[in-house]
Amino acid sequence: DNAHRIAVIAGDGIGKEVVPEGLRVLEAVASRCGCSFRFDHFDFASCDYYLQHGAMMPADWKAQIGGHDAIFFGAVGWPATVPDHVSLWGSLIQFRREFDQYVNLRPVKLMPGVPSPLANRKPGDIDFYVVRENTEGEYSSIGGRIFPDTDREVVVQETVMTRIGVDRILKYAFDLAQRRDRKHVTSATKSNGISITMPYWDERVEAMAALYPEIRCDKYHIDILAAHFVQHPDWFDVVVASNLFGDILSDLGPACTGTIGIAPAGNINPERRFPSLFEPVHGSAPDIAGQGIANPIGQIWSAALMLDHLGEPRAAALVLDAIEAVLARPEYRTRDLGGTASTEDCGKAVVDAL
Amino acid sequence: DNAHRIAVIAGDGIGKEVVPEGLRVLEAVASRCGCSFRFDHFDFASCDYYLQHGAMMPADWKAQIGGHDAIFFGAVGWPATVPDHVSLWGSLIQFRREFDQYVNLRPVKLMPGVPSPLANRKPGDIDFYVVRENTEGEYSSIGGRIFPDTDREVVVQETVMTRIGVDRILKYAFDLAQRRDRKHVTSATKSNGISITMPYWDERVEAMAALYPEIRCDKYHIDILAAHFVQHPDWFDVVVASNLFGDILSDLGPACTGTIGIAPAGNINPERRFPSLFEPVHGSAPDIAGQGIANPIGQIWSAALMLDHLGEPRAAALVLDAIEAVLARPEYRTRDLGGTASTEDCGKAVVDAL
Ligand SMILES: CC(C)[C@H](C(=O)O)[C@@H](O)C(=O)O
Ligand SMILES: CC(C)[C@H](C(=O)O)[C@@H](O)C(=O)O
Numbered sequence: 001d002n003a004h005r006i007a008v009i010a011g012d013g014i015g016k017e018v019v020p021e022g023l024r025v026l027e028a029v030a031s032r033c034g035c036s037f038r039f040d041h042f043d044f045a046s047c048d049y050y051l052q053h054g055a056m057m058p059a060d061w062k063a064q065i066g067g068h069d070a071i072f073f074g075a076v077g078w079p080a081t082v083p084d085h086v087s088l089w090g091s092l093i094q095f096r097r098e099f100d101q102y103v104n105l106r107p108v109k110l111m112p113g114v115p116s117p118l119a120n121r122k123p124g125d126i127d128f129y130v131v132r133e134n135t136e137g138e139y140s141s142i143g144g145r146i147f148p149d150t151d152r153e154v155v156v157q158e159t160v161m162t163r164i165g166v167d168r169i170l171k172y173a174f175d176l177a178q179r180r181d182r183k184h185v186t187s188a189t190k191s192n193g194i195s196i197t198m199p200y201w202d203e204r205v206e207a208m209a210a211l212y213p214e215i216r217c218d219k220y221h222i223d224i225l226a227a228h229f230v231q232h233p234d235w236f237d238v239v240v241a242s243n244l245f246g247d248i249l250s251d252l253g254p255a256c257t258g259t260i261g262i263a264p265a266g267n268i269n270p271e272r273r274f275p276s277l278f279e280p281v282h283g284s285a286p287d288i289a290g291q292g293i294a295n296p297i298g299q300i301w302s303a304a305l306m307l308d309h310l311g312e313p314r315a316a317a318l319v320l321d322a323i324e325a326v327l328a329r330p331e332y333r334t335r336d337l338g339g340t341a342s343t344e345d346c347g348k349a350v351v352d353a354l
Numbered sequence: 355d356n357a358h359r360i361a362v363i364a365g366d367g368i369g370k371e372v373v374p375e376g377l378r379v380l381e382a383v384a385s386r387c388g389c390s391f392r393f394d395h396f397d398f399a400s401c402d403y404y405l406q407h408g409a410m411m412p413a414d415w416k417a418q419i420g421g422h423d424a425i426f427f428g429a430v431g432w433p434a435t436v437p438d439h440v441s442l443w444g445s446l447i448q449f450r451r452e453f454d455q456y457v458n459l460r461p462v463k464l465m466p467g468v469p470s471p472l473a474n475r476k477p478g479d480i481d482f483y484v485v486r487e488n489t490e491g492e493y494s495s496i497g498g499r500i501f502p503d504t505d506r507e508v509v510v511q512e513t514v515m516t517r518i519g520v521d522r523i524l525k526y527a528f529d530l531a532q533r534r535d536r537k538h539v540t541s542a543t544k545s546n547g548i549s550i551t552m553p554y555w556d557e558r559v560e561a562m563a564a565l566y567p568e569i570r571c572d573k574y575h576i577d578i579l580a581a582h583f584v585q586h587p588d589w590f591d592v593v594v595a596s597n598l599f600g601d602i603l604s605d606l607g608p609a610c611t612g613t614i615g616i617a618p619a620g621n622i623n624p625e626r627r628f629p630s631l632f633e634p635v636h637g638s639a640p641d642i643a644g645q646g647i648a649n650p651i652g653q654i655w656s657a658a659l660m661l662d663h664l665g666e667p668r669a670a671a672l673v674l675d676a677i678e679a680v681l682a683r684p685e686y687r688t689r690d691l692g693g694t695a696s697t698e699d700c701g702k703a704v705v706d707a708l
Contacts, residue, residue: 077546084546084575085553093547117585119473143512143550153517157550158497163507192431192438193447193601196497196511199439221438223601224637227609230584231471247547247577248602255581283578 003036004310007065007275008072011046012087013284014294014343015074021296021347022072022303025319028351029307033315040068045091047078056090062098066274070306071095073279074299078286089141092279096134099274101267102165103172104132104246105305106281108233108253108263113328115338116258118230126257128236131173132246134267136165137197139243159197161242166201170208172270173240177215180237185209187219188241188249201242225249229256250281261295261336262327264302266309278306288335295334296347297323322353357390358664361419361629362426365400365445367638368648368697369428375650375701376426376657379673382705383661387669394422399445401432410444416452420628424660425449427633428653432640443495446633450488453628455621456519457526458486458600459659460635462587462607462617467682469692470612472584480611482590485527486600488621490519491551493597513551515596520555524562526624527594531569534591539563541573542595542603555596579603583610604635615649615690616681618656620663632660642689649688650701651677676707 010019030036044057076091077084110126143157177185187205191198209217222245229252254263263281280298307316326332332349333339364373384390397403398411430445431438464480497511531539541559545552563571576599583606608617617635634652661670680686686703687693
């Protein structure tokens with residue numbers, strides 16, 4: 001049996017609405033390309049599961065999904081019933097860390113037909129990757145509180161950067177830039193203000209850049225870099241960033257290209273020792289959940305990233321072409337893009353375009 | 355002698371070019387309003403000073419400027435000769451901390467005549483404040499490195515939030531919103547990922563909001579909030595944020611309104627136990643320094659914020675009117691605004707408009 005074994009986790013909110021559209025597209029492209037999938041659905045990593053079981057995941061979650069070829073993930077979080085840090089640290093952040101998915105790869109691309117909030121930008125002008133460190137940095141669980149409920153109350157949390165963790169994400173970014181035309185890496189820093197970890201990040205960037213003389217490497221502090229995303233999105237090719245900075249830049253980038261509703265993410269373990277996870281950049285969006293109006297393109301584009309990772313580049317390219325064709329048609333645009341199409345209308349249109 | 359005593363520190367790079375324009379405007383408005391200034395110039399808090407003295411400031415810097423009514427500051431940093439964390443932690447960050455300037459107040463406003471990179475936005479659409487915590491949070495000096503130059507190398511840095519520090523910045527933000535029409539506070543958080551300090555921030559926001567029932571209070575995670583700055587800048591009235599998040603948002607906001615070259619900042623000690631410091635949001639900009647092309651409006655607008663703080667609201671309003679008049683005239687626009695005016699042309703135009 002040559003089928004790709006996929007663990008499917010829809011999660012919460014609009015995750016439950018967009019994942020079925022992603023699966024529909026995967027089935028369609030499989031029949032065109034002669035590949036096949038076995039989908040195993042899991043109900044954990046959701047706030048419903050938490051409310052029933054008192055934990056986001058069963059104790060043996062690693063055994064249940066660790067043998068799959070990839071995880072196709074929707075979104076998690078329902079702050080009305082479970083605090084976000086509980087739901088996220090109990091699921092998505094566990095996957096990233098325990099499956100050592102240390103690369104969070106997020107393409108930012110202005111697509112034909114998608115109205116950009118920026119004036120005077122056209123498809124082709126914006127086309128870059130955010131390469132985000134995905135396991136350490138500002139997302140650490142070390143810290144705590146002392147003197148609660150007094151004037152002396154203090155809360156601390158560590159940022160942790162390791163040589164191994166920083167070097168491997170930088171290497172991934174430089175290798176990616178090496179394969180691209182512009183051969184340009186931009187590092188996000190804040191070494192003027194965050195005075196210990198960020199100068200270290202800069203130091204490792206310099207060391208890595210020395211190994212890639214053909215690559216042009218520059219750096220900006222995160223504040224002005226965010227400004228440049230708005231004012232000069234055409235400057236970027238591969239942007240490498242710490243966990244938190246990458247998180248911010250990979251929502252900001254897609255906002256500049258029209259909507260975070262279409263942005264995909266790959267949480268990748270490049271050594272393939274563990275399954276990688278593919279998900280849209282957007283979250284569970286409680287404000288629009290249950291209405292059938294969420295944009296499924298982020299989920300579908302994530303399916304394309306997954307196909308690439310599974311060694312099905314032709315299928316991935318077909319899905320991307322279908323996405324471009326659909327985005328160009330106003331009648332298939334969901335509300336975030338100024339249209340009136342439903343989640344299902346848009347998903348079916350991608351299938352038809354295939 | 356009723357003169358306001360101002361400590362003037364031009365610093366590095368374009369700081370040395372824009373500060374004189376700010377002073378020119380202050381002199382002009384003084385003669386119109388019957389107030390007066392005594393300017394004391396200091397050469398420390400600059401990288402030149404560092405190269406001569408081996409420190410950014412003399413040991414008695416607090417005595418030298420601590421008795422002034424305000425500090426009028428340009429920009430500091432010259433990474434080609436002094437690493438940014440050395441120059442900044444040896445000067446600006448010291449001022450903020452030692453003079454307990456715990457509020458960093460940064461207006462974001464789309465001005466008539468300033469071309470915005472956002473499509474379809476006009477003056478009046480964007481008009482809000484970023485209220486940034488300015489003394490603690492992510493900008494702590496606690497941390498260090500272990501196992502240098504080995505595979506085990508680890509670097510850590512603490513984020514530190516105190517009850518007193520968080521509550522006072524929130525109170526400032528809610529009080530400011532109270533005086534505004536929309537009475538709306540937006541809190542920047544990241545409690546889904548930064549799992550210890552940020553849930554604490556949220557908790558204090560909730561406690562403060564309970565004391566201000568007339569104020570509408572919402573919160574967004576920093577990643578989607580950055581996206582909303584681009585897509586819905588009209589949503590915001592008062593945005594309150596930690597030190598790092600406020601730093602990012604207050605460059606991003608001005609980028610959305612056209613240029614960070616016009617954005618001002620007040621580093622304020624509301625209790626007036628110490629001098630407050632007024633500076634443009636932009637930095638020393640080594641890339642354009644020495645060419646006389648920097649936009650002086652950020653510095654001049656900072657002078658207006660300073661006038662307000664010094665109890666000269668009429669003078670402040672006159673300067674703001676003059677800024678608006680000049681920005682509306684294409685011939686006085688500097689290069690960042692697509693024009694060809696020099697720093698001096700633009701500064702003199704503001705004086706003439708007065
Ligand atoms: C220069 C730097 C340390 C500073 C900061 O991050 O606070 C600057 O970006 C600012 O916004 O005033
Ligand atoms: C939900 C949250 C913890 C997550 C993150 O911050 O990593 C999300 O914003 C993302 O970008 O995948």
